[in-house]
Amino acid sequence: MAATASTLRPDTSAEIPAGPADGYKMIAENVTVHYGDVCAVSDVSIKFHERSVTALIGPSGCGKTTFLRCLNRMHDMTGSARVEGRVSIDGTDLYGGDVDPIYHRRKVGMVFQKPNPFPTMSIYDNAVAGVRLNGVRDRGILDEIARDALEMAYLWDEVKDSLKRPAMELSGGQQQRLCIARALAIQPEVLLMDEPASALDPIATQKIEETITELKREYCIIIITHNMQQAVRCSDYTGFMYMGKLIEFGKTGRVFTQPRSELTSKYVKGQFG
Numbered sequence: 001m002a003a004t005a006s007t008l009r010p011d012t013s014a015e016i017p018a019g020p021a022d023g024y025k026m027i028a029e030n031v032t033v034h035y036g037d038v039c040a041v042s043d044v045s046i047k048f049h050e051r052s053v054t055a056l057i058g059p060s061g062c063g064k065t066t067f068l069r070c071l072n073r074m075h076d077m078t079g080s081a082r083v084e085g086r087v088s089i090d091g092t093d094l095y096g097g098d099v100d101p102i103y104h105r106r107k108v109g110m111v112f113q114k115p116n117p118f119p120t121m122s123i124y125d126n127a128v129a130g131v132r133l134n135g136v137r138d139r140g141i142l143d144e145i146a147r148d149a150l151e152m153a154y155l156w157d158e159v160k161d162s163l164k165r166p167a168m169e170l171s172g173g174q175q176q177r178l179c180i181a182r183a184l185a186i187q188p189e190v191l192l193m194d195e196p197a198s199a200l201d202p203i204a205t206q207k208i209e210e211t212i213t214e215l216k217r218e219y220c221i222i223i224i225t226h227n228m229q230q231a232v233r234c235s236d237y238t239g240f241m242y243m244g245k246l247i248e249f250g251k252t253g254r255v256f257t258q259p260r261s262e263l264t265s266k267y268v269k270g271q272f273g
């Protein structure tokens with residue numbers, strides 16, 4: 001579906017509840033991933049709520065990124081991983097035989113650890129890159145989409161007078177918000193974020209966290225973070241992974257204050273990781 005500007009901006013006049021919402025947007029069931037003989041993710045099942053932020057935490061190498069990449073079929077593109085299980089979005093199996101992976105990948109935007117704007121493009125061209133790829137050519141529509149996406153990523157005020165500037169001239173934090181705008185411009189329904197603030201300074205990190213908090217009014221967001229305070233500040237639900245397994249999942253406040261597993265308790269207290 002081609003993007004149009006009119007539906008991009010959240011309708012703040014509507015009664016959109018902030019926080020955990022009214023159902024599940026995405027469901028992962030018994031997801032297992034192998035790289036060759038190595039099992040990187042083992043039998044992970046999580047239900048992701050609409051209009052909420054879910055944090056995935058766990059020590060390095062526990063399988064967080066591998067699992068996240070299953071949620072938009074990104075492993076298809078590298079071919080190095082074997083994925084089993086079921087991932088559905090609005091009830092449609094992402095891995096179903098009759099599903100167009102490109103169409104569904106558009107529903108699931110991704111923001112990576114390091115800001116990765118297209119290096120030869122301007123700020124404007126980065127913001128609308130995905131929309132152009134989807135066939136939108138009308139300048140008026142592109143302008144509107146660029147503005148909406150940049151506003152939603154809380155970058156508009158800083159760049160509105162210099163949209164033709166090279167994206168690489170932005171600061172790291174601004175580049176990351178541009179990448180968020182680029183992901184939002186194609187109107188995803190789920191936003192995956194793999195340590196989106198790990199390369200940023202505290203002020204830029206704060207802006208990203210504020211952006212995430214605003215975006216959850218409209219999106220299902222799944223974020224990987226090594227920063228426990230960030231998980232507490234930003235997320236409604238937390239899943240703790242260890243050695244490829246989901247050890248614990250629940251409301252963030254509960255997972256951090258009354259963890260059910262000894263492993264979770266030790267991890268969130270910083271006793272290993």
Ligand SMILES: Nc1ncnc2c1ncn2[C@@H]1O[C@H](COP(=O)(O)OP(=O)(O)OP(=O)(O)O)[C@@H](O)[C@H]1O
Nearest residue numbers: 035038040058059060061062063064065066067080
């Ligand atoms: N392309 C790959 N080929 C082979 N093994 C891989 C590949 N990618 C990841 N792995 C292995 O899978 C396991 C899980 O890695 P993954 O990157 O998912 O962990 P992670 O929890 O995201 O780690 P980090 O927090 O350090 O980013 C690790 O043992 C890793 O070495």
